[in-house]
Amino acid sequence: MDQVLRVEKRDGWWKLVLNRPDKLNAFNEALHTALYAALGEAADAEVCRAVLLTGEGRGFCAGQDLGDRRPGQGGPPDLGQTLERFYNPLISRIRSLPKPVVCAVNGVAAGAGANIAIACDIVLAAQSARFIQSFSKIALVPDSGGTFLLPRLIGEARAKALMFTAEPLPAPIAAEWGMIWKAVADDQLQTEAEALTQRLAAQSTEGLGRIKQALEASATNSLDQQLDLERDLQRQAGRSPDYAEGVLAFLEKRPPSFGKRTD
Ligand code: LHQ
Numbered sequence: 001m002d003q004v005l006r007v008e009k010r011d012g013w014w015k016l017v018l019n020r021p022d023k024l025n026a027f028n029e030a031l032h033t034a035l036y037a038a039l040g041e042a043a044d045a046e047v048c049r050a051v052l053l054t055g056e057g058r059g060f061c062a063g064q065d066l067g068d069r070r071p072g073q074g075g076p077p078d079l080g081q082t083l084e085r086f087y088n089p090l091i092s093r094i095r096s097l098p099k100p101v102v103c104a105v106n107g108v109a110a111g112a113g114a115n116i117a118i119a120c121d122i123v124l125a126a127q128s129a130r131f132i133q134s135f136s137k138i139a140l141v142p143d144s145g146g147t148f149l150l151p152r153l154i155g156e157a158r159a160k161a162l163m164f165t166a167e168p169l170p171a172p173i174a175a176e177w178g179m180i181w182k183a184v185a186d187d188q189l190q191t192e193a194e195a196l197t198q199r200l201a202a203q204s205t206e207g208l209g210r211i212k213q214a215l216e217a218s219a220t221n222s223l224d225q226q227l228d229l230e231r232d233l234q235r236q237a238g239r240s241p242d243y244a245e246g247v248l249a250f251l252e253k254r255p256p257s258f259g260k261r262t263d
Contacts, residue, residue: 005034006056012201013050014042015194021057024108026065032086039093039101049201049259051097052193053120054104060129063111066138083143087112091145094119095216098209100200104193105171105180110134115144118153121212122196123180125171126189131179133163152219153179204242204258 006017016038018025025031042048055061069077094101094116103120110132117123117131125131133150135142142150142163151159154177162169171183184192200208210233218226237243242258249256 003034004028004031005038007038009048010194010198012047013052013197014038014045014048015052015054015197016042018053018055018061020065021055021059023065023067024059024062024110025055025057025113026062026067027086027112028065028068029086032090036086036090036093039090039097043093043097043099048099049205050100050102050197052102052104052197053116054190054193055106057107059107059113060105060109060117061113062108063113063134079140087144090116091119095145098212099205100197100208100212102193102197102200104189105129105131106189108132108168112144115142115146115149118149118179119145122200124189124193124196125174125180125183126186127171127183128186129171129183130168131162131171131174132166132168134166136164137166148219150179153177202258204240204246204256206240206242207237207246207258210237 002019004018004020006015006019008015008017016035018031018035020026020028020031039051042051064082100122101120103117103123105117105123105125107126107129109117109125109129111134114131114133117125133142133146135146141147146163147159150162153159158177161167169177169179171180174180175183214226214229214233217229221229242256245258246256
């Protein structure tokens, strides 16, 4: 049986490929379990300094596998439990992973698939990809952090219209609206996303982790709280070997070599 998630361990970074192409990589329990575990391993592994998430085939991810959800099998389902068990921990893990998570949206991203994509740190999408907040079509609430992240990325007016209508949003417009980093030619997507992930893997992992932590907190902090947090994080950063190496490399006019302990 094919693995539902392919983990490709590259030099300094890992590529995680959702691999249920005949279902447009919709999530079943096996895929949830595999992705959550792989992200946990990536968080812990020193050799992994950045993660690239993408999908196999013509879709990125069509959200929950609705084949698993046919009505009438035992009473009404507890979807809250599904979120608590699978989707919420997944989003929390992506957002709190102390390393960059790049997403290459290779095709349609629908339902939870769209919101998992925008939960990643930097999102690139193929020109032909589209994002669909498809939940309203089946009388559900957008989940996987969508009601939090989407209005913050594109504003409430656009988020609400996309969520009410479930209209597909083409990748180039998603980029124009600031929902993703950029849309790239279909045949360039993987090359460009891999190059970006590799570049991030060569940067200071600790440094990028602190930036991620600061931006995460800014969604709910006041300016004063955020200023305090910047002070605390900068204090830590200033004491890090990566900072010393960065400054030294600049002064010596050479590329820095981060992640090598100097103490
Ligand atoms: C699928 C799916 C799919 C199974 C395509 N499942 N097979 C959280 C908590 C708990 C429960 C509920 O959900 C959630 C969160 C959610 O994610 S809710 C939203 C669930 N997702 C959707 O409603 C999207 C359903 N899919 C679609 O609307 C379309 O497939 C899109 C617009 C994504 C793509 O359309 P097309 O490009 O026309 O492709 P297709 O519809 O022909 O799909 C290709 C195949 O993939 C097809 O199978 P088949 O055997 O006929 O070739 C689909 O049945 C299968 N597929 N999505 N979610």
